[in-house]
Amino acid sequence: MSVRHGLMxxxxxxxxxxxQLRQEFESRTGGTWPLNVGQVYTTLQRLVRDGxxxxxPQGDAGADEAAADDAGTVEYQLTDAGRTxxxxxxxxxxxxxxxxxxxLAIKLALAVTVPGVDVRAVVQLQRTETMxxxxxxxRLRSTTQxxxxxxxxxxxxxxxxxxxxxAEMRWLDHVEARLARAAHARxxxxxxxxxxxxxxxxxxxxxxxxxxxxxGGLR
Numbered sequence: 001m002s003v004r005h006g007l008m009x010x011x012x013x014x015x016x017x018x019x020q021l022r023q024e025f026e027s028r029t030g031g032t033w034p035l036n037v038g039q040v041y042t043t044l045q046r047l048v049r050d051g052x053x054x055x056x057p058q059g060d061a062g063a064d065e066a067a068a069d070d071a072g073t074v075e076y077q078l079t080d081a082g083r084t085x086x087x088x089x090x091x092x093x094x095x096x097x098x099x100x101x102x103x104l105a106i107k108l109a110l111a112v113t114v115p116g117v118d119v120r121a122v123v124q125l126q127r128t129e130t131m132x133x134x135x136x137x138x139r140l141r142s143t144t145q146x147x148x149x150x151x152x153x154x155x156x157x158x159x160x161x162x163x164x165x166x167a168e169m170r171w172l173d174h175v176e177a178r179l180a181r182a183a184h185a186r187x188x189x190x191x192x193x194x195x196x197x198x199x200x201x202x203x204x205x206x207x208x209x210x211x212x213x214x215x216g217g218l219r
Contacts, residue, residue, distance in 0.1 A: 052082035
């Protein structure tokens with residue numbers, strides 16, 4: 001998630017101080033991805049360093065004096081370069097390059113390679129938790145009244161969470177099916193010297209060559 005661009009998008013509307021930015025960010029995303037105020041101010045300092053944001057003039061104090069105010073009430077505004085970058089953010093698609101670490105995918109990938117792990121039990125526990133989340137998101141979505149832009153934004157975030165949970169349930173179904181096929185292949189005696197399982201059915205750690213490595217570092 002780009003906190004940097006999220007804050008710049010908010011500052012494109014009007015100057016705000018750090019606490020206001022935090023409140024606006026959480027309000028418009030339904031509090032799904034809370035920010036701590038320290039993270040907001042650290043990001044603002046980096047934006048000021050990069051010439052994208054500047055302290056807004058406050059009365060007779062001026063920008064320089066405002067920058068020295070450490071009371072947390074200094075408002076920040078975009079520079080021309082910052083407004084250009086904020087505009088460019090809206091017109092640039094979010095790139096899906098190297099994926100972020102997914103704890104569940106990592107856990108199951110390790111579970112099928114570490115001896116003694118009950119992989120099916122791991123899958124079942126996760127299924128219960130994912131279903132609980134799906135029920136919570138669905139219930140919350142059904143009770144959300146979309147009366148304005150803020151409610152619509154929160155509703156869209158809930159849609160995203162529901163779709164993610166549904167996709168995770170389908171993936172867990174797929175994992176169980178793959179485990180069943182692998183177990184069946186191991187129990188099937190080889191015929192005419194053939195191997196008992198295809199590479200795609202085995203739960204052993206796959207061996208990759210350089211040519212197997214997709215672009216973008218995904219392994």
